[in-house]
Amino acid sequence: MVEKDPTSPVSPLAPFPPLPPTESRSRAPEFYGFVAWTSTYLLFCLYLLWALLPDEYIICLGISWFPNREWAILLPAYSMVLVLLTYFTYFALALSGTPPFSDISTITDSRAHLPPGGGENPYFAHARPNSVSQMYxxxxxxxxxxxxxxxxxxxxQESARP
Incomplete structure (x- = not known):
């Protein structure tokens, strides 16, 4: 009995596309992810310290200039408005790109495979026994x-109803 190769295209368990051998894969994405995760937490902690600590403690740390505290509220508020405007903009672009219901492109497109006109209806060919007809x-x-x-x-049917 011949066993199939695990990356054989006929094997349903084969990954697609086949993964490269482990020794040739780079571990750089892991390091980039760790640096991004660590720096995000560090920046968030610095943001919280700046927003919540009194001025005396920040000056004692040796920081002589820092932004006004009102930005501790304005930055998240502006960020949320920016996110909401982004969603609104994408929603509006999707609506503007959608054809009206009366347009034929809501029903079919240029890739539709319709049967040629004239002659016998090709859809009836499916009713014949042992037929292999075209796909439309x-x-x-x-x-x-x-x-x-x-x-x-x-x-x-409507006229037959009491």
Whole structure:
């Protein structure tokens, strides 16, 4: 019995893309992550000390100039406004780029694979026994007829209701 290579493309357990051997991988991202994590905590601690310590303690540490304390409130407030404006801007850009419901691009696009017109309906070819027909996208009108029925059938059903 021949065993499959664990990176074989036919093996469902193979990682894709295959990982490089461990000796060739760089550990630089780990160090960068640790430095970023450490510096973030250090800056946050310095921010808290600046915001909460009285002026005498900061001057005793040898710091002769530091920003006004009102910035301890203004920086987080401005940051939150900036984040909210960023979300609002992306939401507005997404809305402005969305076509109206009456546009045909909400139903289909240039990649749609529709059958050629004329002749026998290619969708009926699927009903033949042992048939392997072409693969096409289903038009929205046909989907609506299957799900909701035709207008004529709905009119008959609605008129039959008491």
């Amino acid at each position: 996208d289903i038009p929205i009108g046909m989907v609506n007829r299957v799900i909701y029925g035709s207008r004529r059938n709905r009119a008959v």
